[in-house]
Amino acid sequence: MNKNKITVSAFAKRKASGEKLIMVTAYDTPSAAAAAAAGIDLLLVGDSVGTTVLGYETTLPVTMADMLHHTAAVRRGAPDAFVIFDMPFMSYQPSDDEALRNAGRAIKEAGADAVKLEGGAEHVGLIRRLVGAGIPVMGHLGLLPQRIQSVGGYRVAGRTEAAAAQLLADARALEEAGVFAIVFECIPSELGRRITSELQVPTIGIGSGPDCSGQVQVIHDLLGLLDFTPKHARRYAELGNMMREALSAYAQDVRSGAFPSESNCFK
Numbered sequence: 001m002n003k004n005k006i007t008v009s010a011f012a013k014r015k016a017s018g019e020k021l022i023m024v025t026a027y028d029t030p031s032a033a034a035a036a037a038a039g040i041d042l043l044l045v046g047d048s049v050g051t052t053v054l055g056y057e058t059t060l061p062v063t064m065a066d067m068l069h070h071t072a073a074v075r076r077g078a079p080d081a082f083v084i085f086d087m088p089f090m091s092y093q094p095s096d097d098e099a100l101r102n103a104g105r106a107i108k109e110a111g112a113d114a115v116k117l118e119g120g121a122e123h124v125g126l127i128r129r130l131v132g133a134g135i136p137v138m139g140h141l142g143l144l145p146q147r148i149q150s151v152g153g154y155r156v157a158g159r160t161e162a163a164a165a166q167l168l169a170d171a172r173a174l175e176e177a178g179v180f181a182i183v184f185e186c187i188p189s190e191l192g193r194r195i196t197s198e199l200q201v202p203t204i205g206i207g208s209g210p211d212c213s214g215q216v217q218v219i220h221d222l223l224g225l226l227d228f229t230p231k232h233a234r235r236y237a238e239l240g241n242m243m244r245e246a247l248s249a250y251a252q253d254v255r256s257g258a259f260p261s262e263s264n265c266f267k
């Protein structure tokens with residue numbers, strides 16, 4: 001094992017030191033290699049692969065096979081990175097036995113270091129079992145994309161006093177069950193600050209304010225690969241436009257005969 005790789009036991013220390021944790025999604029070998037070279041701490045193979053890469057409208061159709069395939073590619077691109085496997089919809093909900101088998105496949109077959117699953121106190125028994133079997137678990141609270149059908153849309157979570165209290169109770173339950181960190185998706189910044197100060201484990205925010213212990217973003221949003229940018233994201237590049245421009249220049253060169261040139265040809 002690489003001695004510079006961040007370990008699960010280092011997460012709480014990192015939070016205590018005040019040094020922010022930086023996480024980004026990755027779905028393939030080149031993006032994983034780029035993220036690792038950029039000094040990103042944690043690579044999340046998110047089930048957002050469904051909407052960013054596979055052309056689905058939601059994350060619900062993503063399968064274990066999809067996740068294993070993409071996680072193995074990420075591992076090949078970043079052999080020393082801490083890689084988290086996002087458990088897809090219905091890979092852990094049917095039963096704890098099935099969840100344990102699937103999480104085991106993430107580690108054994110795809111080379112993940114940990115798994116992430118969405119939800120609160122209802123998963124405490126499962127999380128204890130996974131952690132007991134040696135599988136590190138990251139929680140995910142707030143906006144839960146896998147519950148889009150029942151919630152009816154992508155909305156900021158925890159805006160009422162009751163919802164905020166429920167989130168805090170769920171966060172405490174996850175911490176107690178043994179998660180090493182919790183993602184908070186789209187909660188008010190003040191609640192992100194409050195929950196972060198009340199937990200021992202780090203909070204990783206996406207649209208949850210600057211006071212979380214770290215931040216996570218979807219790589220396609222950061223790189224400007226999609227037309228729509230969520231409010232919580234910032235575009236650091238315009239790779240979508242660059243791709244379109246490069247491909248239309250190539251098409252034009254083929255049409256005009258400018259490509260291939262002498263230097264692209266074999267004798």
Ligand code: KIV
Nearest residue numbers: 025046047048183216
């Ligand atoms: O799938 C994903 O990309 C995620 C992030 C939004 C945290 O779960």
